[in-house]
Amino acid sequence: MIIHNHVSGLLIGSTLAVGLMLSLLPLAHPWAMLRPEFYPATVLFWVLMQPLRVGVGVAWCSGIVIDVLYSTPFAEHGLALAVAAYVVIKLRELLWTFPVWQQALLLTPVFIAYEFVLFWIDGVAGVDVNQWGRWLPIATTVLIWPLLASILERIGELEVG
Amino acid sequence: MRGFDDDDKPLLLGRRVSPGIKIVVVIAVSIALMMLDNAHDSLSPIRGTLAVALQPVQIAAEMPGDVVDYLGQYFDRGELISDNDALSQQVMLLKARLQKLAALEAENERIRALLASAKALDQNVLIARILSVTPDPYQHYIKLNKGSADGVFVGQALIDANGIMGQVTDVTPLDARAILITDSNHGIPVEINRTGLQTIAQGTGKSDALRLPFLANNADIEADDLLVSSGLGERYPAGYPVARVAHVAHQPGEEFLDVVAEPTAHLNQGREVLLVWTSDSASEPPPQDGLTTDGAKPSSMEADAAGAQ
Numbered sequence: 001m002i003i004h005n006h007v008s009g010l011l012i013g014s015t016l017a018v019g020l021m022l023s024l025l026p027l028a029h030p031w032a033m034l035r036p037e038f039y040p041a042t043v044l045f046w047v048l049m050q051p052l053r054v055g056v057g058v059a060w061c062s063g064i065v066i067d068v069l070y071s072t073p074f075a076e077h078g079l080a081l082a083v084a085a086y087v088v089i090k091l092r093e094l095l096w097t098f099p100v101w102q103q104a105l106l107l108t109p110v111f112i113a114y115e116f117v118l119f120w121i122d123g124v125a126g127v128d129v130n131q132w133g134r135w136l137p138i139a140t141t142v143l144i145w146p147l148l149a150s151i152l153e154r155i156g157e158l159e160v161g
Numbered sequence: 162m163r164g165f166d167d168d169d170k171p172l173l174l175g176r177r178v179s180p181g182i183k184i185v186v187v188i189a190v191s192i193a194l195m196m197l198d199n200a201h202d203s204l205s206p207i208r209g210t211l212a213v214a215l216q217p218v219q220i221a222a223e224m225p226g227d228v229v230d231y232l233g234q235y236f237d238r239g240e241l242i243s244d245n246d247a248l249s250q251q252v253m254l255l256k257a258r259l260q261k262l263a264a265l266e267a268e269n270e271r272i273r274a275l276l277a278s279a280k281a282l283d284q285n286v287l288i289a290r291i292l293s294v295t296p297d298p299y300q301h302y303i304k305l306n307k308g309s310a311d312g313v314f315v316g317q318a319l320i321d322a323n324g325i326m327g328q329v330t331d332v333t334p335l336d337a338r339a340i341l342i343t344d345s346n347h348g349i350p351v352e353i354n355r356t357g358l359q360t361i362a363q364g365t366g367k368s369d370a371l372r373l374p375f376l377a378n379n380a381d382i383e384a385d386d387l388l389v390s391s392g393l394g395e396r397y398p399a400g401y402p403v404a405r406v407a408h409v410a411h412q413p414g415e416e417f418l419d420v421v422a423e424p425t426a427h428l429n430q431g432r433e434v435l436l437v438w439t440s441d442s443a444s445e446p447p448p449q450d451g452l453t454t455d456g457a458k459p460s461s462m463e464a465d466a467a468g469a470q
Contacts, residue, residue, distance in 0.1 A: 074207075121195065
């Protein structure tokens with residue numbers, strides 16, 4: 001377990017950079033709708049596994065990165081990610097006791113909260129939000145979580161030994 | 162499993178702050194920032210700085226696509242040769258047409274002078290590369306590799322070889338973001354080339370359709386009519402093709418026609434776009450006089466010449 005070990009900031013930063021790249025990779029139309037939220041999931045993984053290093057504040061700053069790259073209202077994704085991180089922090093004792101695939105199920109409401117905050121702010125900002133496809137990434141992110149979490153945990157273990 | 166004790170929170174300015182307090186602060190700050198961002202442009206320097214700092218990630222994300230493109234070109238000699246042939250033929254055709262253009266332009270100028278109407282302005286052109294398409298599939302925005310450092314400004318029109326694509330909405334020093342005419346929040350003033358009828362073409366959120374919602378039932382419009390930009394609204398240059406009418410339907414009981422048009426520009430193909438603007442557009446201060454209704458008046462000509470020096 002990497003929860004009680006100190007993972008280097010460099011490692012966290014580089015996994016976030018890779019997650020961000022996966023989120024930005026240009027995809028053709030039908031696939032873009034299905035793209036899991038790689039970057040937010042990576043941030044939430046570190047919120048869960050490194051509670052002493054990554055919390056609400058870091059999650060908020062990481063979200064602002066998306067706002068800059070997507071040109072969405074400033075702090076929109078920051079707010080959504082901070083809210084999701086807060087829920088993860090509240091649930092973490094429970095999450096730690098489960099294997100990754102059960103974690104994924106338990107994280108579903110977290111991803112729903114994330115998408116809902118975005119949906120709400122987009123709606124206020126005047127974006128056309130009545131698209132059922134907006135909610136697809138919740139399912140794909142939940143499906144990808146076991147894989148993503150095991151890979152990140154493995155990388156973390158390699159470093160801390 | 163052992164839980165964490167009283168210091169199970171990240172350090173903030175040397176103190177452990179509970180996530181509950183933090184989330185409340187973060188929500189308040191976020192809402193304030195979003196309102197500020199919406200109301201003024203005061204956050205754009207911060208955005209610009211961050212965008213420049215994040216440029217490497219953006220480039221890295223584009224790399225796989227670029228590598229595939231490059232390898233494709235590298236290995237596909239046959240395609241390159243046939244492309245080359247097709248392009249040289251096209252150049253020849255265009256050159257032939259261009260020969261006539263010079264004469265026509267001069268003639269046009271003379272006729273305009275006779276009519277004492279505004280003289281046609283020079284169109285400036287800047288080529289930009291499309292860096293990325295919005296990752297959000299419901300918004301039609303593209304990112305360009307030219308920014309305010311290259312003279313790009315908000316409102317500049319974007320065209321490709323076949324027609325108008327959209328306009329620039331945000332500029333950072335190194336890149337710019339442009340909305341496409343098919344975004345559901347976009348409308349462009351157009352006229353029907355055959356009749357000169359003015360209307361507005363709205364985006365639908367689908368990349369192959371524009372809607373013309375303001376045409377009365379008796380409007381003279383048919384399938385296959387070409388819509389060109391009318392230049393009203395002073396955002397888009399006049400006379401560029403925008404879309405071709407795909408179908409016209411009379412809705413029984415409705416006052417307006419249901420008209421769908423297909424953009425002529427290839428919105429989701431190609432990597433290069435042209436940014437066009439007329440010399441008197443926003444970025445440069447407009448001349449004091451001249452360029453008005455009487456371009457031939459000697460005094461205004463002098464003013465122009467003085468302004469140019």
